Amino acid sequence: MDNLSALFTTDSLLSLQGSAAAALLVPAVLLYLIGDGFRPFAKWVSFVIALGLSYLVAALAQDQSVLKWVLAFFNGFLVFASAVGINQAAAQQGSLGATPVTPPGGPRSARSARPLDPKTKRLFESWF
Numbered sequence: 001m002d003n004l005s006a007l008f009t010t011d012s013l014l015s016l017q018g019s020a021a022a023a024l025l026v027p028a029v030l031l032y033l034i035g036d037g038f039r040p041f042a043k044w045v046s047f048v049i050a051l052g053l054s055y056l057v058a059a060l061a062q063d064q065s066v067l068k069w070v071l072a073f074f075n076g077f078l079v080f081a082s083a084v085g086i087n088q089a090a091a092q093q094g095s096l097g098a099t100p101v102t103p104p105g106g107p108r109s110a111r112s113a114r115p116l117d118p119k120t121k122r123l124f125e126s127w128f
Helices: 016-034 036-060 067-096
Strands: none
16 A cells, blocks of 8 residues: 555644544544444543644644643644534534435425434534
């Protein structure tokens, strides 16, 4: 497997986008796999991942000042807020259900579309 650039690398994981993706995907997949019993822990798992990756970035930085640890703290909140925003937007979009795209006179119009079954399992569900 020569093309690892399509997957997470150390550099991509330690970026804002990579950290937010990790803080989003790990709890989302665990919630999908484990079920509603994991829901109270999903946001906290995301928060711990966000802070952990931010402090890891600070530990790897060459800067020796104390300020890098303060910045790591705030960066952890930024990563978490990014993950929550993406998750909530995806969960809201998923709860609306996909309305079929058909012409108004077509065999099935958007008005006759059935609502999404509330028991349908989705990858992105609200953590709140």
